[in-house]
Amino acid sequence: MRYDLPYARPGQVIGLLGGSFDPAHRGHAHITREALKRFGLDRVWWLVTPGNPLKKNGPAPIASRLERARLVMQHPRVEVTDIERHTQTRYTAETLQTLQHMYPGVRFVWLMGADNLATFHRWERWEWIMANVPIGVIARPGDRVAARTSPAAKRFEHAKIPGRLARCLAWAEAPAWSLINVPMVDISSSQIRARGDW
Helix, strand or coil: CHHHCCCCCCCCEEEEEEECCCCCCHHHHHHHHHHHHHCCCCEEEEEECCCCCCCCCCCCCHHHHHHHHHHHCCCCCEEEECHHHHHCCCCHHHHHHHHHHHCCCCEEEEEEEHHHHHCHHHCCCHHHHHHHCCEEEEECCCCHHHHHCCHHHHHCHHHECCHHHHHHHHHCCCCCEEEEECCCCCCCHHHHHHHCCC
């Protein structure tokens, strides 16, 4: 199974951006480039998920989503993957545990938009994720207040690293999270699907 997965060596810091990417767009690419810079990551892996347990309707076939994602995100330090299809994990916590076991010595940082932090308390084993992996949160238009007042933000307020120190996140012991504000590209996958642009 390992030969189908990306390479990482001990000591590297890998950001993980998971999602259905249905479809991937320039907003995903933009926040990825910002995360590389602001969180001091060596690489970012996109985890194109086979399906999202929190969404009722299934996404487009994974092969077409991977193909689109690779066209949208072309960067030497970013790899588009279907890791969860190979590991056969469904939930983020399972995926993270599996990756930590498979890549000893690699430091993982979970990346998410602020909209996801607002609903993070609905994720399977969300408190385990917070307690075991540093989390980098990228603010998107209109999501800052909901993220900062979310149950997850309140529960782990003591573990928040100020945005100006975001480069320290990867080396902080979990629980640790940081919310950064970046110039945003105001576009979403649902808008693209509604327009039928792909």
